[in-house]
Amino acid sequence: MMTTAALVVDRNRARRQRLTSELARRLGFAEGASSLSRARRLMERCRFDCLVVDLDAGDGSTLEWVSDLRQTSDQCSIILTCDTDQAKQAISALRFGVAEIMLRPFEPNSLLSAIQRVGGAGAAPTASAVPRGFPAGTDGDANLVGNSEAISAVRKLIRKVAPTSATVLIEGETGTGKDAVARLLHQQSGRRGAFVTLNCGATEPEVLASELFGHAKGTSARSNPGRDGLFVAARGGTLFLDEVADIPVEVAAKLLRALEESAIRPVGSSRKLHVDVRVVASTQSDLAEHARRRQFRKDLFYALSVVHVKLPPLRERPGDIEDLARLFMDSLAGGLGLAPMPLDPERIRQLQEHDWPGNARELRSFIERVLMLGEFPSEPLQSSGHISGSGPFGYPEDWPLERVKTDHMKRVLAACDDNRSRAARRLGVSRKTLERKLGPRRE
Numbered sequence: 075m076m077t078t079a080a081l082v083v084d085r086n087r088a089r090r091q092r093l094t095s096e097l098a099r100r101l102g103f104a105e106g107a108s109s110l111s112r113a114r115r116l117m118e119r120c121r122f123d124c125l126v127v128d129l130d131a132g133d134g135s136t137l138e139w140v141s142d143l144r145q146t147s148d149q150c151s152i153i154l155t156c157d158t159d160q161a162k163q164a165i166s167a168l169r170f171g172v173a174e175i176m177l178r179p180f181e182p183n184s185l186l187s188a189i190q191r192v193g194g195a196g197a198a199p200t201a202s203a204v205p206r207g208f209p210a211g212t213d214g215d216a217n218l219v220g221n222s223e224a225i226s227a228v229r230k231l232i233r234k235v236a237p238t239s240a241t242v243l244i245e246g247e248t249g250t251g252k253d254a255v256a257r258l259l260h261q262q263s264g265r266r267g268a269f270v271t272l273n274c275g276a277t278e279p280e281v282l283a284s285e286l287f288g289h290a291k292g293t294s295a296r297s298n299p300g301r302d303g304l305f306v307a308a309r310g311g312t313l314f315l316d317e318v319a320d321i322p323v324e325v326a327a328k329l330l331r332a333l334e335e336s337a338i339r340p341v342g343s344s345r346k347l348h349v350d351v352r353v354v355a356s357t358q359s360d361l362a363e364h365a366r367r368r369q370f371r372k373d374l375f376y377a378l379s380v381v382h383v384k385l386p387p388l389r390e391r392p393g394d395i396e397d398l399a400r401l402f403m404d405s406l407a408g409g410l411g412l413a414p415m416p417l418d419p420e421r422i423r424q425l426q427e428h429d430w431p432g433n434a435r436e437l438r439s440f441i442e443r444v445l446m447l448g449e450f451p452s453e454p455l456q457s458s459g460h461i462s463g464s465g466p467f468g469y470p471e472d473w474p475l476e477r478v479k480t481d482h483m484k485r486v487l488a489a490c491d492d493n494r495s496r497a498a499r500r501l502g503v504s505r506k507t508l509e510r511k512l513g514p515r516r517e
Contacts, residue, residue, distance in 0.1 A: 078101045078103075078123045078124055078189060078268070079101070079103040079104070079105075079120065079121065079122045079123050079124070079268055079269070079270060079271075079307075080097050080101055080103070080104045080105075080122060080123065080124045080125070080126060080189065081104075081105050081106070081107060081113060081116060081117070081120075081122040081124075081125050081126070082094045082097065082104065082105070082106045082107070082126045083106075083107045083109075083110065083112075083113040083125060083126065083127040083128060083131045084106070084107075084108075084126075084127075084128040084131060084155070085108055085109060085128070085130065085131055085132035086128070087108065089128075090106045090107075090108065091106065093106075093126065093182065093185065094106035096182040096185075097126075097182075097185070097186070097189075100182075100186055101186075101189070101268070103268045103270055103304075103307035103308070105120070105122075108132070109131065109132045109133040110131050110132065110133050110134050110136065110139045111133050111134075113125070113127075113131075118273060118276045119272060119273050119276050119277045119285065120270070120271055120272055120273075120304070121150075121253075121271035121314075122150050123150055123151065124150055124151045124152075124153065124189050124192065125150055125151070125152045125153070126153045126155060126176075126185065126189075127139075127140065127152060127153070127154055127155070128154075128155050128156065129154060129155065129156035129157075129160050129163065130156075130160075136154075140152055140154075140171065140172060141171070143171075144171040151173045151189075151192035152171060152172045152173055153172070153173060153174045153175075153176060153185070153188055153189065153192060154172045154174070154175045154176070155175075155176045155177075155178065155180075156175065156176075156177060156178065157177070157178050173192040174188050174191065174192055176188060218251055218254060218255070218258075219394065219397050219398055219401055220391060220393070220394025220397050220398065221393070221394065221397070222386075222391035222393050222394045224386040224390060224391050225386065225391055225394060228255070228383060228384075228385060228386075231381075231383060232255060232258050232259060232262065232383070233262065235259070235381045236258070236259045236260075236261075236262035236263045237262070237263060237264060238381075239352055240380040240381050241333065241352070241353045241354070241355070241377065241378050241379070241380045241381070242256075242259060242354045242355070242380070242381045242382075242383060243318075243354075243355050243356070243357070243361065243375075243378045243379035243381070243382050243383070244256060244354065244355070244356040244357075244383045244385065245356070245357055245358075245359075245360070245361065245382065245383070245384050245385065246356075246358070246384065246385030246386075246387070247358060247385075247387050247431075247433055248358060248432060248433065248435065249388075249432045249433030249434055249435030249436055250385040250386070250387060250388075250433045250434070251385060251433075251434065252316070252356035252385060253271075253314070253316065253356070255356075255383055255385065256269075256271075256312070256314040256354045256356065257269060257314075259312065259352075259354055260311065260312040260314075260352075260354075263312065263352065265310060265311050265312060265352060266310055266311070267308055267309050267310025267311025267312070267350075267351075268307060268308055268310075268311040268312075269308075269311055269312050269314065270304050270307050270308040270311065270312070270313050270314065271314045271316060272285060272286065272304055272313070272314070272315055272316065273316045273317055274315055274316065274317050274318050274319075274320045274321045275316075275317035275319075275320035275490065275493065275496040275499075276317075276491075276493055276496065278495055279322040279324075279325070279495065279499075282321070282322060282325050283324070283325050283328060283341050284301075284303065284341050285303060285304055286303050286304055286305060286325070286328075286329065286332075286338075287303040287305060287328060287332070287338045287339065287340050287341060288301055288302045288303030288305070288306060288338075288340040288341065289301060289303075289340050289341040289342050289343075290340050290341065290342035290343035302340075303338070303340065305332065305338045305347075305349045305351055306338075306347065306349065308349075308351045309349055309350060309351060310350055310351075311351065311352070312351070312352045312353075312354055313351050313352070313353050313354070314354045314355075314356070315353065315354070315355040315356070316355075316356050317356065317357060317358070317496075318355040318356065318357055318361075318378065319357040319358075319359040319361055319364060319370060320496055320499055320500065322499070323371070326370075326371050326374050327371075329374060330371065330373055330374045330377055332349075333353060333374075333377045333378070334377065336348060336349060336350065336351075337349060353378070355378045361375055361378075361379070362375065362379075369502075387430070387433055388430040388433045388434060388437065389429040389430055392426040392427075393426075395422070395425050395426045395430075395437070396417070396422050396425075396426070398434055398437055399417055399422065399425055399437065399441060400417060402437065402438045402441040402442070403415065403417060403441055403445070406438070406441055406442050406445055407445055410442075410445055410446070412445050414445075415444060415445065415448075415450070421450065424455060425437070425455070427455070428455040479511070480511055480512070482501075483497070483501060483508060483511055483512055484512065486500055486501055487508075487512070494508055494509070
């Protein structure tokens with residue numbers, strides 16, 4: 075069986091269900107979406123290796139949607155499906171990053187072959203593509219490039235624990251490569267099942283249990299047919315729980331039971347399903363401290379952190395910045411069709427003196443911006459450790475308490491990508507309280 079997660083986006087219900095059913099049987103995991111907006115919501119919660127998108131997917135231009143998607147992510151391959159009389163229009167999609175076009179009618183086996191050809195997101199590079207400072211036999215993810223003692227220790231730990239079935243907790247700031255570590259653990263584990271991802275913070279609490287454990291037929295108005303959850307989709311493989319600190323209390327108890335018993339009970343069902351799944355979780359928070367403060371279940375913390383991988387921020391390994399900057403410069407310049415810009419010792423020194431709060435992700439964006447503008451900024455890079463015009467507390471000392479609270483809520487909301495349910499959980503307030511303080515969402 076192939077171990078690929080696929081998403082079928084098609085407003086034709088019968089066609090969508092037929093393709094999704096066939097792919098689910100032959101791949102590691104398959105899901106269907108009736109519109110582009112629904113597909114985007116699913117992609118916020120789960121990571122897909124391949125998208126099978128109909129040219130007339132509905133609620134907007136499919137080509138514009140694909141183009142926008144390519145601007146923000148290159149993590150999945152895209153196969154476009156269409157009728158024969160739409161072929162001319164579909165061919166123009168190739169310049170938007172579509173990997174292959176399938177003209178109807180086609181057999182499911184033909185689609186499976188196409189998915190194999192485009193390779194999804196997880197294709198391993200050749201030995202020549204592995205950057206300097208990165209060991210052969212891995213996917214060469216930029217976040218783990220370098221020769222520093224800290225990042226070398228992380229790579230050594232990954233090699234040691236990957237072949238085991240132990241649960242792993244990955245802790246690190248944004249942009250440090252938590253997703254990359256999870257994928258490496260799966261790739262080096264020898265497990266033949268799928269690598270399935272769920273963003274716990276981006277999933278509404280009321281549907282999270284159903285997403286994880288599935289639900290029985292007829293348990294709710296929005297879940298009539300019944301479906302398998304992600305534990306079943308990841309059988310024989312790895313389930314990656316991103317931002318696990320945001321998991322609601324009621325779901326935490328069920329997750330703990332699943333880890334202890336290697337079995338799940340779908341929502342609304344009395345039957346128990348045994349599942350062979352390796353669970354890897356990640357967090358930006360200090361989960362041990364959350365457990366000590368009773369903001370996270372201690373027993374679940376212990377169950378998740380059999381192995382604890384702590385990813386160092388870029389500011390703690392400045393010696394790796396040169397390797398990263400040169401890697402980004404060469405790879406991005408090639409993708410943009412531009413000549414790489416020189417990185418002289420003085421420029422490297424400036425990069426090493428910056429604290430990079432967004433870590434490798436921020437450095438990559440900086441290099442891309444430099445390439446697009448054709449020049450480095452004339453002003454020195456500013457450290458993010460202090461907010462201009464603010465007092466020692468990070469805000470003016472004459473602010474009244476209510477303004478401080480509101481400002482903090484806005485910052486947490488921005489950090490949660492405007493997901494109000496997730497921000498309310500982080501703040502320890504109800505969503506209604508958050509709405510009352512900040513007002514309704516602006517469209």
